Amino acid sequence: MTEYSNLRRAFLEVSDLSVQFPTEDGIVRAVDGVSFSIERGQTLAIVGESGSGKSVTAQAVMGLINKRNADVSGQVIFDGEDLVAMSDEDLRKLRGNKMSMIFQDPMSSLHPFYRIGDQLTEAINAHQKVSKTDARDRAIEMLHKVGIPLPAKRFDDYPHQFSGGMRQRVMIAMALINSPSLLIADEPTTALDVTVQAQIIELISQLQREFDTAVILITHDLGIVADVADEVAVMYGARVVEHGAVDDIFYHPQMPYTLGLLASVPRLTQVRSDRLDPIPGNPPSPLRLPTGCVFQPRCVYQDEVVGDLCRTQRPDLESVGPGHEVRCHLPAAKRQAAAEVALAALGRSSS
Amino acid sequence: MSQSVEPAAGVPALRVSDLRTYFPVRSKGLFPKTIGQVKAVDGVSFEVYPGETLGLVGESGCGKSTTGRSVLRLIEPTSGRIEFDGVDVTGLSSKEMVPVRRKAAMIFQDPYNALNPRHTVGAIISAPFAVQGVKPPGGVKAAVQELMERVGLNPEHYNRYPAEFSGGQRQRIGIARAVALRPKFIVCDEPVSALDVSIQAQVINLLRDLQDEFGIAYLFVAHDLAVVRQISNRVAVMYLGQVMELATREDLYARPLHPYTHALLSAIPVPDPRAQKQREHIMLSGDLPSPAAPPTGCVFHTRCFQAQEICASEKPALVEPTTGHHVACHFPILEFLGTKEILGPDPGLTPRAGGSLAGAAAGSNDLIREIGTDYGVGPDTPIDPGPSIWR
Structure with a gap:
C-alpha cells in the first residue's frame, strides 16, 4: 500500500461507476456515474431511499454484479488495482480476505445446514493455509470478539440456534475474520431491534478501530449516519446528489433532496413544528429516470431556476466547499436561503 | 390539533382489561x-x-402486534375483557362479531401482502361496504372514489390493480379501506415501517388528518x-408481553421512569451528529429472553442496569406515581434524565447521580417522597448504577 501512497491515490477510489441492467421493459439504470473515495479507518455512509442505487453501488464495488446480465462501467481502484477490470478468479481471492461485506438479512446469509464454526473456518481456509486447529482457534477467538457467549460451545451450533442479533454478530465475525482493510456493511442493522442495533454499531466501530478498516456503510437511517459517519454520499435516482463531510450534510446541506430528507425524519424531541414536512410525490422508476435533474419532479425549488434547466439539463456535481459537492441548478444564494429555512424548521442554525 | 386532545372524556372507543393471549407449546410426536x-x-x-392515539411500542417479540390482533379478536385472547365503544365483545360468537366489527378496522404493516393482487x-x-351490507348514499363507486381522493x-385509478x-x-x-365505514377505532400495525422516510412522513400526516376529520381513535x-x-x-412500552410504562407522550419522552424506556430511548441514534456524540448511551446487554420461559419476578431484570435481588423474585405492579x-x-x-440528558447534550451532567434521589430532582421533592413511599425506596437505598453498562 505504501508504494501507492506517494501517488496520493485514495485507498479506495470509485470513479464514474455505472451499472445498467437490460430488461424486457428497457434499460434499468441502477447506478449512474457515481464517484467517491475513502481512506483506511474512515467511514463513508451512502444514504438514500429504496431504489436509489446504494446497494447496487456496494455490490459493484465488491464485484458481485454478474456481468452476464448487467453492464458495469467505470473504475473501482482498490489498493492500486481496478476491480471492474479484474477477473472473477482474482476477485474471489480478494473477497472475504482484503475486502468483505455484511449483508442486511442475517437469516438468509448464513447457510442453514452448516454449523456456524464450519462456515467461519471456511472463510479462513479459502484464503490461508492453516491447520484445522488453528482455524478453529481463530474462529472461536473471533466469535468471542463479537460478543458470543461460550464461543467454543456455540462453534458447533447451527444458525437456527442463534437469535437475529447473534446471527448478525456471526456475520460480522465472518466478514472480519481475515482482518479486511475494506468492509462494506449493507443495512447491517435494519432487521434488528434498536437495543441490539446499538450493540452492533458499537461492535463495528470497535473492530474498525482495531483493524484500521475502511468502512462503507449503506443505510437509510440518518440517525446511524450521524452516529458513525465521517463522510456522507446522498444518493437519489441512481446518482450521488450531494457528498460531503458529515457536518456539511447535517448542518450545511445544499441539495433540496437532502433538505427534504432531513425534514421528513421523525424526531424524539419536539422541534419547532409538530408536523412532519414530507417530500411530495414518489421516487422515480429506474426505468424512466427524468431527463434533467432526477429530483426535479418532486423539487419545490425548481421554479426559482431560470428557464427549463431542471427539466432538460442534468446538473453536474459542483463543488461548494472543501470536499462538499452538490448536484443542483439552483444558484448558490438561493440554495443557501433554502437551507436556512429548512434548518430553522429543525431548530438548528447553519452556523 | 389532535395531539393536544385531553383524553379521559366520555366512553373509550376501545377498552382492554387484563388481556392475556397464550399460545400452547406442544410436544413432538404422534400424540402431541x-x-x-x-x-x-x-x-x-x-x-x-x-x-x-395510543402508541404501543417495544422490540420484536414483546407482544405488541399480538395485542393489536387480540383486541380485534383476529387472534382469540385467552382471557380478559375487550369493549368496543362501551360494548363488551369478549364473549360474542364470530357471527355476533360481524355488526360490531363496523366500529373497528385495521391497517397492516406490509402493503404488498395486505391487498389481494387479483382485485x-x-x-x-x-x-x-359489501361485507357489512352498507349502501352509502350516492352509490358505492362514488363513495370509494371520494375515499380515494381523500387519501x-x-x-x-379505480379499476387498477395493486401491482400498479x-x-x-x-x-x-x-387506509382508505380501513376508514371506509368511519370506524370508532383503527388498530395500525406498523403502518409505516415498510416505507421510505419521505413517504413515511406523508402517511403519518395523512393518518393525523383523517383522525382530526373523523375523530377516529x-x-x-x-x-x-x-x-x-x-x-x-x-404511549405504552411493552416488554415480554407486559406493559412496563404507560404515560402521555410528553411524560414518556421527557421524563421516562422505567429503565427499559431509558435504554430504548438512548439506543436510538438522533439525526444530529453533534447532539448524538454528546448523548448518554445505555447499552443493554444480551437479547430478549424467550417468551416461552420468561424470567421470574420482573421480566426485564435479566437485562436491567437497576436490578437488585427483589427484581428476580417479585413482579412489580403497574402503579401510577404521578x-x-x-x-x-x-x-x-x-x-x-429526560429530554436534556437522554436526548440532548448537557455536558455538565453525569449519568445518573447514584442514589442521590433527593438532590437529583430539586423542586420535585413531593414526588420523590411519593414515589419513595410507593416503592420503598428512600434516599438511603443504595442504587448500584452498574458501571459496566455505561459507555
Whole structure:
C-alpha cells in the first residue's frame, strides 16, 4: 500500500461507476456515474431511499454484479488495482480476505445446514493455509470478539440456534475474520431491534478501530449516519446528489433532496413544528429516470431556476466547499436561503 | 390539533382489561401434548378515547402486534375483557362479531401482502361496504372514489390493480379501506415501517388528518419510538408481553421512569451528529429472553442496569406515581434524565447521580417522597448504577 501512497491515490477510489441492467421493459439504470473515495479507518455512509442505487453501488464495488446480465462501467481502484477490470478468479481471492461485506438479512446469509464454526473456518481456509486447529482457534477467538457467549460451545451450533442479533454478530465475525482493510456493511442493522442495533454499531466501530478498516456503510437511517459517519454520499435516482463531510450534510446541506430528507425524519424531541414536512410525490422508476435533474419532479425549488434547466439539463456535481459537492441548478444564494429555512424548521442554525 | 386532545372524556372507543393471549407449546410426536405456554400478552390493560392515539411500542417479540390482533379478536385472547365503544365483545360468537366489527378496522404493516393482487383497487376499498351490507348514499363507486381522493389517490385509478401502485400508494389504499365505514377505532400495525422516510412522513400526516376529520381513535403499534412520538397522545412500552410504562407522550419522552424506556430511548441514534456524540448511551446487554420461559419476578431484570435481588423474585405492579404516568418497576429512575440528558447534550451532567434521589430532582421533592413511599425506596437505598453498562 505504501508504494501507492506517494501517488496520493485514495485507498479506495470509485470513479464514474455505472451499472445498467437490460430488461424486457428497457434499460434499468441502477447506478449512474457515481464517484467517491475513502481512506483506511474512515467511514463513508451512502444514504438514500429504496431504489436509489446504494446497494447496487456496494455490490459493484465488491464485484458481485454478474456481468452476464448487467453492464458495469467505470473504475473501482482498490489498493492500486481496478476491480471492474479484474477477473472473477482474482476477485474471489480478494473477497472475504482484503475486502468483505455484511449483508442486511442475517437469516438468509448464513447457510442453514452448516454449523456456524464450519462456515467461519471456511472463510479462513479459502484464503490461508492453516491447520484445522488453528482455524478453529481463530474462529472461536473471533466469535468471542463479537460478543458470543461460550464461543467454543456455540462453534458447533447451527444458525437456527442463534437469535437475529447473534446471527448478525456471526456475520460480522465472518466478514472480519481475515482482518479486511475494506468492509462494506449493507443495512447491517435494519432487521434488528434498536437495543441490539446499538450493540452492533458499537461492535463495528470497535473492530474498525482495531483493524484500521475502511468502512462503507449503506443505510437509510440518518440517525446511524450521524452516529458513525465521517463522510456522507446522498444518493437519489441512481446518482450521488450531494457528498460531503458529515457536518456539511447535517448542518450545511445544499441539495433540496437532502433538505427534504432531513425534514421528513421523525424526531424524539419536539422541534419547532409538530408536523412532519414530507417530500411530495414518489421516487422515480429506474426505468424512466427524468431527463434533467432526477429530483426535479418532486423539487419545490425548481421554479426559482431560470428557464427549463431542471427539466432538460442534468446538473453536474459542483463543488461548494472543501470536499462538499452538490448536484443542483439552483444558484448558490438561493440554495443557501433554502437551507436556512429548512434548518430553522429543525431548530438548528447553519452556523 | 389532535395531539393536544385531553383524553379521559366520555366512553373509550376501545377498552382492554387484563388481556392475556397464550399460545400452547406442544410436544413432538404422534400424540402431541401441551407442555407449556408462550405468554405473548400477559395482563395488558388500556383505554383509547375517541380522537386519541395510543402508541404501543417495544422490540420484536414483546407482544405488541399480538395485542393489536387480540383486541380485534383476529387472534382469540385467552382471557380478559375487550369493549368496543362501551360494548363488551369478549364473549360474542364470530357471527355476533360481524355488526360490531363496523366500529373497528385495521391497517397492516406490509402493503404488498395486505391487498389481494387479483382485485382492483375499487373492489378492495368497497369490500367493507359489501361485507357489512352498507349502501352509502350516492352509490358505492362514488363513495370509494371520494375515499380515494381523500387519501391522496387518483379516483380515476379505480379499476387498477395493486401491482400498479408504489408502496406508499398501496398503504393509502389500505387506509382508505380501513376508514371506509368511519370506524370508532383503527388498530395500525406498523403502518409505516415498510416505507421510505419521505413517504413515511406523508402517511403519518395523512393518518393525523383523517383522525382530526373523523375523530377516529388509533391503537398505533410500532417499534420506532420516533414515529410513535410523531402521532401518539399517550404511549405504552411493552416488554415480554407486559406493559412496563404507560404515560402521555410528553411524560414518556421527557421524563421516562422505567429503565427499559431509558435504554430504548438512548439506543436510538438522533439525526444530529453533534447532539448524538454528546448523548448518554445505555447499552443493554444480551437479547430478549424467550417468551416461552420468561424470567421470574420482573421480566426485564435479566437485562436491567437497576436490578437488585427483589427484581428476580417479585413482579412489580403497574402503579401510577404521578397522574397518568404508570410504571411497573421496583427502582424507577427518578432523576428525570429526560429530554436534556437522554436526548440532548448537557455536558455538565453525569449519568445518573447514584442514589442521590433527593438532590437529583430539586423542586420535585413531593414526588420523590411519593414515589419513595410507593416503592420503598428512600434516599438511603443504595442504587448500584452498574458501571459496566455505561459507555
